[in-house]
Every structure is written in C-alpha cells, then in structure tokens.
Amino acid sequence: MMNTASLLENITYQENDKPTVTVLLKTANTKEVRIVMKKGQCMKEHKAPYPIIIEMFDGEIDFGINGNKQILKKGDMIALEANVPHDLSCLQESIIRLSISVQDKVERVNQVIA
Template sequence: MITSSLTTNLNYKENKPAITLLMETDATKEIRIVFKKNQEMKEHTAPKPIVVEIFEGEINFGIYEKEMHLKKGDLIALEANVPHNLICIKDAIVRLTIAKSDSITRVNKVVS
C-alpha cells in the first residue's frame, strides 16, 4: 500500500508552478502541480497518455487551439503527443497522472 496527500506540505513558488512526485505505482506516477494565479505551463506534449485533475482552483487548459475552463473536480484525459498548455486563473492544486515510463524530469522542464 502507498499513501500520499494532495494538500500536505504545499509550497507555492513565486515564479513558476511547484511540481512534486506524490507516489509511484506499478503503472503510474502521481504528481502534484501547485499553481499561483497567472502561472503557466507553456505548450508541451507527453509521450504517453495522461490524466489531469483539478483538485482545487481554476485552470484554462489549451488544447487544439481552443481553451477549456477547468475548475475544482474537473478531469481531462489526453492521448500521447497532444499539444496542450495550462494557465492558472485561481490558485490551484492539480493532480497529474503519467505513465510509469514517463519522467518527472520531463514535467519539471516544462515549467523551467
């Protein structure tokens, strides 16, 4: 059994989203991304399918040249290699599920 928390030890960064690996299972890595209002993750892709959950706050999620307004409780799943970006509208906690073979280093590079 593995346990973790989306709300414990929150550390908002001033200049970019904060990324934390919460747990790694046999199939996935669960990542928390903490955004302050107006912080963003510029357009990028993931090499494997992903799931994004808005646990708290609000995000504008850009995909296929459209912008979706996602709020607390919303989820979105993307296939591999789909370009997307995120812009925080209201301080947010986002849960990102990536494949075990994907890398948290890749996710960190998106916000660098």
C-alpha cells in the same frame, strides 16, 4: 504493499513564476504528480509521450488543447492521449493531480514550466 500520500500536505506556492511539481506516489503503472500553481503561472505548450489524466483538485486553470481553450475548475478531470499538444494558465491558486505513465519522466514536466 500500500503507499499513501496527501494532495494537501506540504503545499508550497513558489514566489517566482514557476509552479511546484511533486511526485506523490509511484505504482507499477503510474506516477501521481501534484502541480501547485499560483494565479498567473503557466506551463507552455507541450506534449506527453504517453497518455495522461489531469484532475483539478482545487482552483481554476485555462487549459489549451491544440490551441482551443477551456476552463477547468475544482473537480474537473480530463484525459489526453499521447502526443496531444496542451498548455495551462492558472486563473486562481490551483492544486492539480497529474497521472503519468511510470515510463514518463517528471523532469519532462519540469522542463515545460514557463
């Protein structure tokens, strides 16, 4: 069986201060999540219970790991092991692909939206 999705279809930049989180695909091992952020939106420091991979599809964010900041731009990817504290601040409109374990919950991602 094959599942398909688009990172670019049905994008909504919310007018409030909250990023938009959408599950695009679910496989036997992962959930592929799209996070759409407007400039100034943030996700407060949090940890994931399983390893994650973040891909910057478009835009630019200030990504903090244990308080150390680095800029992630279009095309950049970063992998984090479980339980690594991290936070995001959006510097320009961004589309982020987040790969999480199928055992992880998207509700957890929504809880860390500032």
